[in-house]
Amino acid sequence: MRVGIVGAGISGLAAARRLQQAGHEPVVFEAAPAVGGRATTIKLMNCLADPGLQAYTPRGMAIERVLLNELPTKGLQKIEKPIHILSHGRPIPGSQEKNLQPRYTYESGAVRFPELLSEGLDVRLDSPVESLEKRQNRFSIRGEEFDSLILTPPLPEVGRLLGTIGKSRSIANASYRPCLSVVLAYDVALNPSPPYSALLSDDRMSPVLWLGIETEKSKNRAPEGWTVFVAQFGPGYSRQHLESPESSIVPVCLSLVARLFGPRFASPVGQYVKRWVESQPERVALFQSVNPNGERIIVAGDGTYAGRAENAYESGLMAADRILRMEDR
């Protein structure tokens, strides 16, 4: 069976991989020039940083076996240092229980996992799907015919695509939070090296919710003696400042970093701002209610489950399994 999949993020690739393993012919259409979607890695001044997904935390779900046992594990690293809490301006140890969950990354960045998933799959990069078409019993995408479709972009885009063939699903109540993410690179080492790899803020002194230290997460992300941070703002600030210039966003991160690590960190040698309009779902539209039985267009992605990689992966498998079950009948 030929299955057209929109989106080469973790969910679309998980679906394609399962279908291909079951002997089908999935074709994945991806608007961007690379796979990964929100699991992405950028290069900034000889440094690698993840402005989206920070770490893989499999929590015993299906992604775990793939990550640890099925795909090549070269460059896969367990993040040794825990997450601490930023409370009243001071880092304090975080929940022991939460820090017991193993967290993983790759030496070459978060994008490595989707890259590995995509190996051997038919993925068409730079191929935005503007509309769907339905001809008799088949569907077509960018002039190619398919028996079934899987749609994995964030749900507002799924709604738009369905609308191009006069269809809809119950996704109107789903919503996503925005996230401003700032990467900062310094040709200065953190000395002493902190006992944590990231700080999760629970105070109001800064609108930065998450401060990840890429160079503590994985040692090979930057040249020796450099430090790279990823600062992610909370949803309130991100929503309000999504269109604000870099010149007003970056100083907010710098003042936090300089306060924590000293005045040398007030002046980065490189900076990058990523504006995620749909970073993670705030309210999901559950897979079962979005996908009535018998439909040959399946909607997947983290918006149908929950906003994390392991859930996006699971939703892709659920979509593939729906199609495989339909074929069995």
Ligand SMILES: Cc1cc2nc3c(=O)[nH]c(=O)nc-3n(C[C@H](O)[C@H](O)[C@H](O)COP(=O)(O)OP(=O)(O)OC[C@H]3O[C@@H](n4cnc5c(N)ncnc54)[C@H](O)[C@@H]3O)c2cc1C
């Ligand atoms: C800032 C941030 C931090 C995060 N931190 C973590 C974390 O630490 N741990 C964790 O587990 N998760 C984290 N997440 C969430 C995680 O990244 C997502 O849940 C997961 O990557 C979603 O995968 P997906 O396949 O559902 O969607 P996406 O990754 O969004 O994939 C959808 C793909 O569809 C493509 N697309 C969209 N429209 C079209 C079209 N019309 N035609 C063709 N292609 C199209 C997009 O380009 C994209 O590649 C974070 C996300 C963000 C943004």
